[in-house]
Amino acid sequence: MKYPSIKTVVWNTEWAVPGSKRGLLLSEQIQRQQPDVICLTEAKAGLLPQAGHVIESAPDYGYPLKPGRRKVILWSKQPWSEVSIHENLEFPSGRIISGITQGIRLLGVCIPWSAAHVSGGRQDRKNWEDHLLYLDALKQLVTELDHNIPLAVIGDYNQSLPRSRQPKYAYEKLNEVLSSGLTVHTSGNLGPEGAQLIDHIATTVDLQVHDLTVLDRETTEGVRLSDHFGIAGFIKHKQPENGAMTQS
Secondary structure, eight states: OOOOOEEEEEEEOTTOOTTSHHHHHHHHHHHHTOOSEEEEEEEEGGGSOSSSEEEEOOSOSSSOOOTTEEEEEEEESSOOEEEEOOTTSOOOTTOEEEEEETTEEEEEEEOOOTTTTTSSTTOOOOTTHHHHHHHHHHHHHHHHSOTTSOEEEEEEOSSOSSOSSSOHHHHHHHHHHHTTTOEESSOSSOSGGGOOOSEEEEEOTTEEEEEEEEEOSBOTTOOBOOSSOEEEEEEEEOOOTTOOOOOO
């Protein structure tokens, strides 16, 4: 079966409230991309198109619960299969969701920021502790997944690539995950005035990513949308070298 390119949007929406001015502007910017797949982090499902199929991470991420908030939400025009929040692995809770759509396994991630549960939340962590625990679990998951299904790991990595201001040990731990067969397509100075992103798209070698567009943190009128740049682009199955169609 031959699959089309999948237009994908990835964005941390900083808990924008659906129906608010900021929420409406974000929804408009996202839908203007005419996506097939959307990964929102720190989000509410009301920001997404009404039609389509939504899967979400678990609601409890260790901070006080607020209705509708999820650390990761995945939306697809097409149905999902093999949906999982990967409870069998030691991920910090409420920060991962995966499913298969259009022949690709999408792994939506919200890797904890450096101070997760340090001075807020449970207040039982040191700086970067939850981040490193998450990366350990993610490395195990990427290694154990069915390698016959193309994989894209999309969402908020909470690290710029290549390394910027994060500690070397955190950057090296992330590279251990990526060395399990993933290529990051969103590294470098892609943002306005050479800014780096921390929302990323990484895939296995059987996928390619093209026509990336950075979604600005502000509108052209200067209205703030998020504290993150978003990213949009196409994810496509690679054709075998002999030119035959990809089979499923």
